[in-house]
Amino acid sequence: MANVEYVRDKEIPPAPPPLIEVGVIGWVRQNLFSSWFNSLLTILSLYFIFVCLVDFIPWAWGGHWNTKSLRECLDLDPNVACFSVLAARWEQLLFGLYPAEEYWRPTLTFVLLILSIIPILFSRYFRYFWFSVIYPGLAIWLLWGGSFWSIAIVYIGLILGVGAYFILSSKLIKTTSVSLLAAFIFTLFFFGFLSDFLARFLANVLPISLPFIESLKMGGFTLSLIVGVSGIVASFPIGILLALGRQSNLPLIKMICVGFIEFIRGVPLITLLFVASVLLNYFLPPGTNFDIVLRVVIMVTLFSAAYMAEVIRGGLAGLPLGQHEASASLGLNYWQSQRLIIMPQALKISIPGIVNTFIGLFKDTTLVSIISLRDPVGLASTIRADAKWNGIYWELYIAIGLMFFIVCFGMSQYSQYLERKLKTDN
């Protein structure tokens, strides 16, 4: 056989690729015109884009912003958009019928919402988590108004209850369940007999209050955000419990959880909202009659809890079995291992799914317009009912759609980013 020996004596330096592979020409050739079929697709797409934009751009670009009514717009130039309706009614789209002098309240609530999310999303700021905890109460007070103390008293009661539990369990009673029960009874007692009195007392001593705004005044994106955010936040703990219950090996508990989840996921949200508007009062003690927004939030919470449970169940299923075994072998009990080992990991995997659930819920808040609440879609008809803007469609729809798109698209990009990050982390 021939001699195969070979040793390289001269290094070959890396050379630049041939011109057709790189640069603008290379990119265009590879991505747009790599074959005749591809070239055809490219040309068709470009034509399609042209057709879409050729009418739209002049229509939108030349739009009127300063007219008083649709009539005036049409008189000026019937072929362009009449964005004046947005200029005239943008406050309604954002705040519904909320009194104009109080607009600062929903705005502040929204700004604080962003601040309160930061400690949850970025572990670096976790030490400000207390703010996320007090935010819900603060938001309710800001939005609805009334005496500050009637909200604060709820927090006071809860703090007292938790405090009672710790004192009891460390000093007096050894069994966890008994001290838990005692603290629970104490809290009930507080809310049953003391809280009203205390709240009134505090309001007299230190009166802090905002003008009360009734729920039917709320609307626009404020309403969408109220329903969406409170639904997702309140559904979170319920969702966790449902997910755990569904995984439980106790058949009865599993059955109840599966039944609930499947029921909620099996019926359209609109029927649940209908239940909120016509039926919920049937199920409660006679004479109970509470706020429609609260009723909607309750149903939306139940609705998203079922979806949340499925997302979290997915996260739990994504964990290796070894995690359960490892935490059990360390001597942690069920709730300890859930709290310290399982949930932190499962929730982390579930965040993209939770964000997606929120996106879905946020879009679904538009359904409240069907039970005559004034969300942005409902407001579009309200505005059209005004003789000045009768017959205006696209300007409103485009504006509303764009606002939803920005929020939902932004969040979905974030959740995809998280998904990618999770993939590389593991």
Next chain:
Amino acid sequence: MSSSSFPEEKFRWGMLLSDTRYRGTSLQVITFIVFVAVFFWLVDNTLKNLALLGKDVSFDFLWIRAGYDINQRLIPYTNDSTHAMAALVGILNTLLCAFVGCIIATILGVFVGILRLSKNWIVAKLMSVYIEGFRNVPVLLWIVMVFALLTEFTPAPKAFKGANPEASMFLFDSIAITNRGTYFPAPVWGEGSIWLLIVFFLSVFAVLTLKRHSTKVKRATGKDLPTFWISILLLVAPVVAVYFFLGKPITLNYPFLKGFNFKEGIHLRNSFIALTLALALYTSAFIAEIVRAGILAISKGQTEAAASLGMRPNKIMNLIILPQALRVIVPPLISNYLNLTKNSSLAIAVGYMDVRGTLGGITLNQTGRELESMLLLMGFYLSVSLLISSVINFYNRSFQIVVR
């Protein structure tokens, strides 16, 4: 437990919660008691409330005269029919919208999902604009937008009038798109059309036989028969031949303008078109993502292994990628069908009379039977959903990839 090796222990009440033998049971008993208590509390409240309003629980209202009209129906119905009939008309309308919507959504979704993976940059980008655009805007907004498009930006029937009309029909004067709906030609089954149907079914049978035969040949000799073109020929040629032989038994009944409206033909109301189309467009964006993810889920190694065995791209797609991708795609696809069906309850936004509009809308308001109507309505949606999820489970069980 006398024969066990555990030391005999005297029973204490605390053991109900602390001993693994009793803990599960006692927790379940507690849950059961709480559950039953809450349930009875709710039922009790409801009964009390109903009593206060002077109502009872009864489904008799279903059998009394409905007294309202439904403009779009698949079965005979007049305002003399019962509420149960009205509910059935609504159910059929819901199912019709869901069925048509699912078909359109699937076709669009698969198409967009595959194009989204195109190597052509501009096509891929266009498709992601489509997907993100449709799925990030509420479906209700899409429904009212499509409805507005159909009612406000299409000509009124009278615009078709006169020698020099403002609007004209499409496809050789056969389709009229108006603000009152779209009119299509309706087929008229003349004498002998039954033969046409028979010939058609015979052709389908022949195609199936051909398919079986070609599989047999393939197994025996390994040769591929050019079945595709033969099948097309088999399907088309006999039917066309018989059609002309019998003297065109099937004719089309074209819609025409009479007075201020179109007459004859098939009339699709804008409410139906808007609802179905909007739901289909919205759902197709989700389906596209499912299709894309399903195809991407098949590792590159599978394609490479098939390619290194000498397979061409279309064979790789048919024999390797699709069989595997379908297992990933089908379950979420079906659950999107369920979503579409549930979303069809938004019909009320455009006035389409689905089951929520009849049973859960007019019937409920007329009879004041909120509880009963809502129970029936939820029962309907629940049974559809349970049916669909059992289909998914069946599919998953049958087509799971076998692993150790």
Next chain:
Amino acid sequence: MSEESDTKDLGKTKDTTTDEVAIHISNMNKWFGTFHVLRDINLEVKRGERIVVCGPSGSGKSTLIRCINRLEEHQKGSIIVDGTELTTDLKNIDKIRSEVGMVFQHFNLFPHLTTLENCTLAPIWVRETSEKEARAIAMEMLEKVKIPEQAHKYPGQLSGGQQQRVAIARSLCMKPRIMLFDEVTSALDPEMIKEVLDTMIQLAEEGMTMICVTHEMGFARQVANRVIFMDEGQIVEQNKPEKFFSNPKSDRTKLFLSQILGH
């Protein structure tokens, strides 16, 4: 690792090299984007020759053999397999792919098909052989890799070593004249490596032309006619295995060998 002791008792497989050229690669270059992965590769493989390609990770060895059956496209130079030049012409690509078998690091078996179906798929759909004949060939090949009893199981039910042997059988069913092995033992447990290497040795003894990217130096000593060392996209050194291991010339080869042999 105990390569030394392994090879002593195994002995060298006989040389089946002929004068016929199986693969001819000249001045081949490839870029990933702007990254120059393969630089001026010149290589001639004779029919019946067994070549082992080694080198640090990222040196382009896998890319090199993936170019041979067009899983990667080269941009400059020529690759001629059995007298057919690899161009963009689909006919040539099909011809070359059906003559060149390839086995992958991660097996890439088709999980939705049984072992037997994995083996008969390509003969039936690419070679258009009858199902009966394809089954007969498949069983023959499965026997060759010593797992005929697993024919009706799914890949997911087999061990890694078994899966890799199925993958070899699957390639053999196409009756290839050249086999490419891309780090076929890297994803396997130690006790499974031997069963796969034994199968490859058996193939070598039958005179199959083989190019193996591997770090199994014992295998290289026993089977290879030639060892090629690659680094930074270039062929740095090549030699007969005994000389390559005992007397490496280039500094980079020495460094590499000291890293993988001397622990």
